Amino acid sequence: MAEKFDAIVVGAGPSGNAAAYTLAKSGLKVLQLERGEYPGSKNVQGAILYSDALERIIPDFREDAPLERHIIEQRMWVLDDESFVGTHYRSDEFNKPPYNRYTIIRAQFDKWFSQKAQEAGALLLCETTVSDLIMDGDRVVGVQTDRLGGSVHADIVILADGVNSVLARKAGFRPELNPGDVALAVKEIHFMPEETIQSRFNISGESGVVIEMVGKITKGMMGTGFLYTNKESLTIGVGCMLSDFKKQKVSPNQLLEEMKNHPSIKPLIEGGEMKEYAAHLIPEGGYKAIPQIYGEGWMIVGDSGMFVNAVHREGSNLAMTTGRIAAETIIELAEKQKPFSARNLAAYREKLDASFVMKDLKKYRNMPGIFHRNPQFFTTYPELVNQAAHTMIKVDGIDKKTKEREIRNSFTHRRSLFGLMGDAFKMWRAFE
Amino acid sequence: MHIVVCIKQVPDSAQIRVHPVTNTIMRQGVPAIVNPYDLFSLEEALRLKDIHGGRVTVITMGPPQAEAALRKCISFGADEAILVTDRAFAGADTLATSYALATAIAQIAKDQAVDMVFCGKQTIDGDTAQVGPGIAKRMDMQLLTYVSQVDSLDITSRTVQVQRRAEGGVQVLTTRLPCLVTMLEGTNEMRFATMDNMFRAARYQLKVWDRVAAGIEDVSKIGLKGSPTVVSKVFAPQAKTQRAEIIDSESGEPRDLALTLISKLFTQHPAMSEAVVKQSA
Numbered sequence: 001m002a003e004k005f006d007a008i009v010v011g012a013g014p015s016g017n018a019a020a021y022t023l024a025k026s027g028l029k030v031l032q033l034e035r036g037e038y039p040g041s042k043n044v045q046g047a048i049l050y051s052d053a054l055e056r057i058i059p060d061f062r063e064d065a066p067l068e069r070h071i072i073e074q075r076m077w078v079l080d081d082e083s084f085v086g087t088h089y090r091s092d093e094f095n096k097p098p099y100n101r102y103t104i105i106r107a108q109f110d111k112w113f114s115q116k117a118q119e120a121g122a123l124l125l126c127e128t129t130v131s132d133l134i135m136d137g138d139r140v141v142g143v144q145t146d147r148l149g150g151s152v153h154a155d156i157v158i159l160a161d162g163v164n165s166v167l168a169r170k171a172g173f174r175p176e177l178n179p180g181d182v183a184l185a186v187k188e189i190h191f192m193p194e195e196t197i198q199s200r201f202n203i204s205g206e207s208g209v210v211i212e213m214v215g216k217i218t219k220g221m222m223g224t225g226f227l228y229t230n231k232e233s234l235t236i237g238v239g240c241m242l243s244d245f246k247k248q249k250v251s252p253n254q255l256l257e258e259m260k261n262h263p264s265i266k267p268l269i270e271g272g273e274m275k276e277y278a279a280h281l282i283p284e285g286g287y288k289a290i291p292q293i294y295g296e297g298w299m300i301v302g303d304s305g306m307f308v309n310a311v312h313r314e315g316s317n318l319a320m321t322t323g324r325i326a327a328e329t330i331i332e333l334a335e336k337q338k339p340f341s342a343r344n345l346a347a348y349r350e351k352l353d354a355s356f357v358m359k360d361l362k363k364y365r366n367m368p369g370i371f372h373r374n375p376q377f378f379t380t381y382p383e384l385v386n387q388a389a390h391t392m393i394k395v396d397g398i399d400k401k402t403k404e405r406e407i408r409n410s411f412t413h414r415r416s417l418f419g420l421m422g423d424a425f426k427m428w429r430a431f432e
Numbered sequence: 433m434h435i436v437v438c439i440k441q442v443p444d445s446a447q448i449r450v451h452p453v454t455n456t457i458m459r460q461g462v463p464a465i466v467n468p469y470d471l472f473s474l475e476e477a478l479r480l481k482d483i484h485g486g487r488v489t490v491i492t493m494g495p496p497q498a499e500a501a502l503r504k505c506i507s508f509g510a511d512e513a514i515l516v517t518d519r520a521f522a523g524a525d526t527l528a529t530s531y532a533l534a535t536a537i538a539q540i541a542k543d544q545a546v547d548m549v550f551c552g553k554q555t556i557d558g559d560t561a562q563v564g565p566g567i568a569k570r571m572d573m574q575l576l577t578y579v580s581q582v583d584s585l586d587i588t589s590r591t592v593q594v595q596r597r598a599e600g601g602v603q604v605l606t607t608r609l610p611c612l613v614t615m616l617e618g619t620n621e622m623r624f625a626t627m628d629n630m631f632r633a634a635r636y637q638l639k640v641w642d643r644v645a646a647g648i649e650d651v652s653k654i655g656l657k658g659s660p661t662v663v664s665k666v667f668a669p670q671a672k673t674q675r676a677e678i679i680d681s682e683s684g685e686p687r688d689l690a691l692t693l694i695s696k697l698f699t700q701h702p703a704m705s706e707a708v709v710k711q712s713a
């Protein structure tokens with residue numbers, strides 16, 4: 001009596017929606033299951049949307065997708081307790097359509113994307129949690145949901161169930177999450193009138209600004225802070241490695257509270273009214289943490305497969321790209337009437353290896369380890385850089401040459417010359 | 433048995449916010465839900481169907497988006513869903529709403545006679561509790577309001593017994609069919625939809641009725657034209673400025689403090705003092 005589909009997609013975030021949309025558009029019979037009340041009801045992101053990944057799925061998405069602001073200016077701040085040193089990059093190129101990056105609000109965006117998948121023919125059931133995979137030997141043949149009469153069969157099951165992926169862990173496709181491989185991020189949305197945002201950030205119309213922050217705001221933990229402009233609100237948040245939170249015994253919301261009180265940040269958010277508070281994990285283990293992502297009758301896409309580029313804060317685009325490429329692999333096999341065996345699905349991994357997804361993740365494969373072992377990148381350096389700027393800029397009757405020597409001494413005093421050279425080498429290795 | 437359940441899609445009041453600048457209600461982005469009271473009446477109707485068989489039809493008058501609310505009801509186990517929607521209904525007050533719904537229910541009855549109609553006690557956005565009684569009056573049905581439970585239903589004698597919450601206790605009332613029941617909240621628990629009903633709801637073809645399909649001929653009785661109620665002003669009440677009083681006595685002893693408090697209370701409320709004196713006598 002159980003229904004049978006060509007494909008079942010678990011989850012209606014960016015990866016699941018990309019997969020369901022692509023599969024349904026090709027005419028396959030797709031069932032999508034989402035545990036939230038509606039798609040996006042439980043999802044958390046900064047959120048910056050990278051146009052390219054979505055354009056490859058829905059080329060004319062700009063016509064009706066709920067987009068907040070297109071980003072024309074990127075600020076990078078290195079913060080000390082009292083100050084920040086920063087670079088701002090603003091370009092009118094970014095102010096010409098088609099825009100490259102947008103801020104979005106995930107609850108609205110996921111709803112829209114899911115609507116597209118449904119229009120393409122995917123059947124979506126919400127408030128339905130997949131509790132188990134149905135196995136026939138080592139083959140996945142369907143899913144068991146938490147509802148009465150809840151088993152459904154399919155030729156392929158795509159796990160797009162996010163960073164926690166209870167299913168992949170239960171089935172043994174993925175090991176337990178390692179606290180050193182995931183960041184815990186908290187964020188708030190503050191309501192603010194459009195005109196206030198425009199004047200405070202020096203923008204007009206629907207253009208926007210992004211601020212990425214590192215430094216003492218994370219109290220020596222490996223992590224970053226961010227502040228994004230939406231149409232009528234600001235998003236502010238901070239995230240650090242889960243293992244660091246455990247070690248330092250700082251609570252994430254305490255960290256965010258202190259960050260909001262930083263003298264350089266406070267005036268930007270002042271007068272806003274808090275609308276929303278959310279916390280979520282981000283898989284940041286990078287290349288080395290990626291598990292087996294396909295097998296007999298199953299595939300893993302998005303956060304569930306640890307596809308996040310933490311250095312560039314890219315996640316949703318990798319989610320959409322892995323979802324799309326997984327779907328394309330299935331479509332090709334279906335056209336040739338080949339079974340969805342592990343051997344045939346290996347094409348999915350090969351395609352990812354050849355794409356920016358794996359190339360980028362591979363490039364930064366040593367990054368997490370290096371930052372883990374060297375907390376000075378998040379404490380000593382931000383302090384030193386800020387002190388140096390302060391010394392150079394303050395006019396106090398001391399000659400510039402003496403000031404330069406003072407700065408040099410402050411660096412070698414805090415971190416030996418040998419250590420400095422070592423750090424430079426580590427950074428070079430991490431980014432090479 | 434044919435039961436009609438009236439449901440209304442309402443904004444989730446728990447998530448409504450007031451615009452901090454303009455002070456207006458921000459409905460945009462607020463999720464729409466089935467009026468919570470209506471889920472208790474739907475569940476009660478489904479329980480009757482479980483026991484006696486028959487059919488449950490849900491109906492709503494509202495904008496096209498109300499489709500989601502109806503689909504939800506199908507997933508819980510309702511058999512049919514009808515969306516009554518027409519620009520001509522815009523601006524309806526409770527008089528016009530109950531007229532339109534009564535007419536539409538009469539239209540449903542042409543297909544299969546309606547034995548019972550269920551409404552919620554009230555909605556969480558309009559709060560008038562007038563629509564149910566309005567329908568009953570127009571359809572000449574027995575009316576049972578503030579019902580907490582349907583005790584029994586006898587199909588052969590066509591009688592129903594319910595518990596009605598009233599001031600000072602619970603009334604057990606019996607009446608004959610057809611009747612209209614308005615349900616209180618918190619009286620039962622909505623079932624968890626089965627997988628089969630989830631599939632049925634996702635694929636269900638709603639019946640969409642415009643004014644004509646709903647059998648409404650007299651346009652002067654619907655929408656703004658049929659609505660004599662005028663909302664002349666909406667305002668937020670001033671917070672009461674009742675200040676707390678700190679009571680002190682010379683000694684600061686608990687006994688003295690209590691005596692001071694009691695004498696203050698008795699001075700302000702002489703009736704209370706008399707009652708206490710009478711009681712102790």
Ligand SMILES: Cc1cc2nc3c(=O)[nH]c(=O)nc-3n(C[C@H](O)[C@H](O)[C@H](O)COP(=O)(O)OP(=O)(O)OC[C@H]3O[C@@H](n4cnc5c(N)ncnc54)[C@H](O)[C@@H]3O)c2cc1C
Nearest residue numbers: 011013014015035045046048130161162185302303315316
């Ligand atoms: C604070 C923060 C800021 C971020 N900022 C950015 C950014 O600016 N730009 C960017 O590109 N990325 C960003 N990311 C990363 C990005 O959010 C994720 O990479 C992306 O959401 C992954 O999409 P996904 O579809 O794989 O998973 P998710 O979006 O997590 O979706 C998984 C879905 O599966 C559902 N689900 C889970 N288990 C089950 C089950 N058993 N049954 C049914 N349904 C289930 C969930 O309810 C959910 O809807 C950020 C993340 C965080 C936490």
Ligand SMILES: Cc1cc2nc3c(=O)[nH]c(=O)nc-3n(C[C@H](O)[C@H](O)[C@H](O)COP(=O)(O)OP(=O)(O)OC[C@H]3O[C@@H](n4cnc5c(N)ncnc54)[C@H](O)[C@@H]3O)c2cc1C
Nearest residue numbers: 438493523525526529551552554555558559560561562563
């Ligand atoms: C001048 C005026 C103009 C108005 N204009 C509008 C307007 O343009 N748009 C608008 O949405 N509201 C409008 N309203 C509000 C509208 O009158 C009420 O929402 C509606 O009449 C129902 O009243 P209520 O919500 O108090 O329901 P109650 O009487 O409290 O509801 C009791 C029960 O009746 C049933 N019920 C109520 N409404 C419906 C329905 N529509 N469909 C099915 N069952 C129902 C439900 O079972 C509900 O639990 C207006 C009100 C006034 C006074």
